[in-house]
Amino acid sequence: MIGKRIGGRTYYYLAESARVDGAPRVVTQRYLGTAEEIARAIPGDTAPDSARHRSYGDVAAVWATLERLDFVRRVDALFGTQRAKTTLGTRLAVAVLHQATAPGVPLGDWWAGSAAEDLVRPRPPRSALTTAAHWRALRRLTPERLAAVEATIAEAVLALLGDGTAALAVDVAQFASFTAADCTLASACPDALAGLGLVVTRDGAIPLASRGYRRERGAAPTFAELVEDLRRRAPSTGGGDITLVFHAGQAAQLDLGARSGFVGSLPLSGHPELLAQPASAREPVDPERFAGLTAWDTLAVVDGVRRRVILTHSATLHAAQSRAFADELSTAIRELDGLAAALAAGTHRGDRSQVHAEVGRITRGRRVERALSTTLTGAKSGEIRLTWRVDAAAVARLEEEYFGKQVLVTDQDWPVAEVVTAYRARTHLESTFRWLTGPAVTGPTPRWEWTPERIAAHTLVSVLTATVTHLMRREADLAGMNLSVRELLEQLGGIGETVLRYPSTGGRPRTRRILTDRDPARQRLWEIFGLGG
Known part of the structure; x- marks a missing residue:
């Protein structure tokens, strides 16, 4: 020196x-x-000159999964030479990364506050990281290109999972809502609800193919039509036919007596003989994966044919339904008390038919109607009186026979735990899409500029994001961490990074990065997704 x-x-x-x-x-x-x-x-x-904190764990894990799928290269290979500085492959990868980790944050703000700028390579220019630039770029995605992108990522998923991947067909009827594009005022445009049919892997409910549809003005396909369309769109899964998954409201649209390859639920009211079975008839399903879930595996006549049915009881669902019923009953009692007081005080002057209609409105709902007994006395306006009582025996029957229960039906010979897993695939997907496409999701401005092309592009990004995050959820589940997509990303998002910037001693200022402490759960996720390099 x-x-x-x-x-x-x-x-x-x-x-x-x-x-x-x-x-x-x-x-x-x-x-x-x-x-x-x-x-x-x-x-x-x-002492550092400055410091800033940014999200790291969720961004790093999602980007690592995108790299394992070889996402950017596979997508760019579909389009040949591209003149844009930021290719469509990078565009879509960044869009998926953004929606998975910060769906309600504007693209530019998210980029500045996360570790994406240090992970994404090639790094997009700042001018490309705006909502407007994002939508301009996605205009290049024609319907044919949208389908090609979805198919090539499905191939990548199947390559990772290996041969023999069985598939399920599910309908996510409440996928998202968009404001119609042909309106001049947003207030005059009712939201158009969109549904989404999906082919997903049986293991992990990872989307492989999709078909979006609009649900207004009678445009929605019937469930049976949707199923047939999904069969045509589905990629080769290397393992048998696609198993249809449906809920109780869709069962009436299907002739289960003639159909094969299905898992679904039936209306509870259609099988009182199953509901009357004592709790001792049920056995635990899988205490580690399904805590508090018991089931009785038997046969019953469904659409004229004896089918395998499984009566399940969930302690968690029972508690939730019991709380919801208590709230409904309390609300009805409070309103009946108010109506009775108004009748006694003479401030309610309706005739008997009007009062009867008001009582019906208050007690509307099968469960409340069964538990509340009401009596009207008097015939003339001003003389009518109302009394009510709670039928304790009816409440006990609800608790014993209905709460926490589902009746599943299938023609598959899978173990009960696998039947439950297949049926719950739809629930997991609905939860994921609520997280990804909620009202805070960044879209075009103003909001009524959702054109069919933009809806199609947004749907593709949402499906690809569900594909990546459900692949991650499957990996965590295989490692013993049974989490929803939202829970998984929130846990990973708790791994932050503090960037310290030190004064220059010649040349560029020195930067040091420090990760936040990790509890045992986050440390396990850190190891599962190889975030330590």
Whole structure:
């Protein structure tokens, strides 16, 4: 190290000497600074000039999954040479990364506050990271390109999972809502509900193919039509036919006596003989995967044919339904009390038919109607009186026979746990899409500019995001961590990164990155997704 005195101060340089033509010479030197600057640069003695905190774990895990799928290269290979600085493959990868980790945050704000700028390569220019630029770029996705992208990512998923991947067909009727594009005022445009039919893997409910549809003005396909369309769209899964998954409201549209390959639920009211079975008839399904879930596996006549039915009881669902019923009953009682008081005080002057209609409105709902008994006395307006009572025996029957129960039907010979897993695929997907496409999701401005093309592009990004996050959820589940997509991403999002920026001692300022402490669950996820490098 050598010092040079300039203007009364000494500045130090790190010098390297060597013999040149037999004489010692300084061949390289690097500026270090003054003595004070060098002291501040010694680890432990230097205070950073600035610090900022940003999300890391969720962004890093999603990006690592995209890289495992070879997402950018596979998508770009579909389109050949592209003149844009940011290719469609990178565009879609960033869109998926953004929607998975911050669906309600504008694209540019999310990029500045996350570790994406250090992970995404090639790094998009700042001008590409705006909502407007995002939508302009996605206009290049024609219907044919949308289908091709979905198919190539499905191939990547199947390649990761290996041969013999069985598939399910499900309907997510409440996928999202969009404001119609042919309106001049947003207030005059009712939201158009969109549904989504999906082919997903049986293991992990990972989307492979999709068909979006609108649900207004009678445009929605019947469930049977949707199923047939999904069969045509489905990629080769390497393992048998596609199993149809349906809920109780859709059962009436299907002739289960003639159909094969299905898992669904039936209306509870159609099988009182099953509901009357004592709790002792049920056995635990899988205490580790389904805590508090018991089932009775038997046969029953469904659409004229004896089918395998499974009566399940969930302690968690029972508790939730019991709380909801208590709230409904309390609300009805409060309104009946108010109506009775108004009749007694003479402030309600309706005739008997009007009062009867009001009582019917208050007690509307099968469960409340069964539990409340009401009596009207008097015939003339001003003389009518109302009394009511709670039928404790009816409440007990509801608790014993209905709460927490489902009747599943299938023609598959899978273990009960696998039947339950297949049926719950739709529930998991609905939960995922509520998280990804909720009202806070960033879209076109103003909101009524949702054109069919934009809806199609947004649907593709949402489906690809569900594909990536459900693949991650499957990996966590295989490692013993049974989490929903939202829970998984929230846990990963709790792994933050603090970036410390130190003053320059010559050249570029020095930066140091420190990750937040990780509890055992986050440390396990860190290891599962290989975030330690």
